[in-house]
Amino acid sequence: MGKVIRLTAAQAMMRWLSVQKNEDGDRFIEGVWAIFGHGNVAGIGEALHGIGDALPTWRGQNEQSMAHAAIAYAKGQGRRRAQAVTTSIGPGATNVVTAAALAHVNRLPLLVIAGDVFANRRPDPVLQQVEDFGDGTVSANDCFRPVSRYFDRITRPEHLLSALPRAMRAMTDPAECGPVVLAFCQDVQAEGYDWPEEFFAPRIWRIRRPEPDRQELAEVAGMIRAATSPVIVAGGGVIYAQAEEALAEFASRHDIPVIETQAGKSALPQDHPMNYGAAGVDGSAAANLMAGQADLVIGIGTRLQDFTTGSRTLFGDAKLASINVQPYDAAKHGGVSLVADARVALAALTQALGDYRADAANPRARADWLEAVNAHCAAPTDTNELPTDAQVIGAVQRATGKDAIAMCAAGTMPGALKLLWQASKHGYHMEYGYSCMGYEVAGAMGLKLAQPEREVICFVGDGSYMMANSELATAVMRRIPFTVVLTDNRGYGCINRLQQNTGGAEFNNMYVDSNIETQPQIDFVAHAASMGAHAVKAGGIADLEAQLQAARSRDIPTVIVIDTTAAPGPGDGLEGAGHFWDVAVPEMGDTAKLRDAYDDYLASIAHQRLLN
16 A cells, blocks of 8 residues: 555545646636635634645635636636635535526536535534435535536545546536535544545646547538528637637638627627627627528537527527537537537538538628617717616727626626627626526626736626625725626616516516615615725716726726616617517416517417427
């Protein structure tokens, strides 16, 4: 037997994590966000203190928002690095379930080290322990099982010998990438064990690039050669595969328009001549025109979710080919699969296609669309009216540098930004797989940590800001500068519009339509300032632009509050913008408005593709 090292299980975990590297030689788990409590303070806390800067620890304000910051960091790093979060055994752990679901949906690496009950069961039930009357093995951490790519409960120290490599495999696998949860029994954390010395040898984890199957490649190449008006749907997999240049070359060489998903936006900069903008429900007139005319849709690295496909009504009778590293995604909607790394697949297709050109581009439609966007986002001529979200976006676009990153997650702004923001390469960061309200502020902090050289603009509505904002204090303490543009429309304006568009009455979304005794007067400036941020209220669009420029000189977050109108949606006034979204309308109701909405709904779903 070789040399051994006597360590507690928690000490061994942290030492092992500290020497796991990516292909660039950087530590894959950059560090650990921690709120200590019952179940992780004694074992894990002591181990993190002992390892010091070899695996740094950062304190956050809420377990969910700490995990949101970690997820945004991983997305900003293109899944090449990640962060961990450790929690106590009860509400601390379950606070992270929402974030784990977010990472799961978005295919992003996150390591959750959750304190768990005693493996020896001597003190059962311990504080915060969830007891299942029929199953003694269950704890609160079992809530993570549906939203984990890999879940393990560490009930013996030696379990780490297999659990930790399995965790890293899941987080670095391009097809299976997602959150890992290690439920770490608190007595086991503190238990000593003789670890093989070679277990702590540094290791490089490489992200593989699967080659396409020859038959799948030939079939998809044949479909493209037979197409006269193909269109490419670019998803987040293009960015994760570092296939941006390959996509630009492929689209230009073969004259195939590119339309974008939320995750794929900014894989091509907006000024690339083959970029026709946003696809689907929140799509541009140019992109949806290309999609509607297409005889072949080529998905690249996309999950083909309902916003992208217009709830399966956008692509008509077009054939579908899907290039994806994950077979589950590649086979969706009855498409022909090409399971491969996006960059490798595009190179192979280019070779197979030779001098094929589709001649599918429509530069006039693209130019008309961009002209309409610029007009829609122009500064208002009537400064007595509250600005629209589009005018706010226009102000930010004018006032920030070319390399600014617009980021957001939920509400009206995701659709408006996807439609209107003219992104540079990687100038867009949207969490819209889970569309989680409250992601924005913590996500902006994580994104700035991932890309400190770029200007990060966080768009957040008053509703999302109220959900989770406390990591502003963390960003102030750590001197992480970013700019928050807080648009206040006095409620949940996005869902209020959806409620009306599906035949409902305005109810319980805007404060004015809620069952309350008095209308709130929330001072967002004072609130943000109380956490140490520089906070100001913009008097209008011109003032917003001035405040955005001033924010660049600060080393702390800046929060700019601006009142906006609740009425217009992201595409209002833009001809051809948007597409059908399947939100079920009640079949029976008392109002003509509801009956008309149901009739419209029936007409729309009649065009849905039924293949799964």
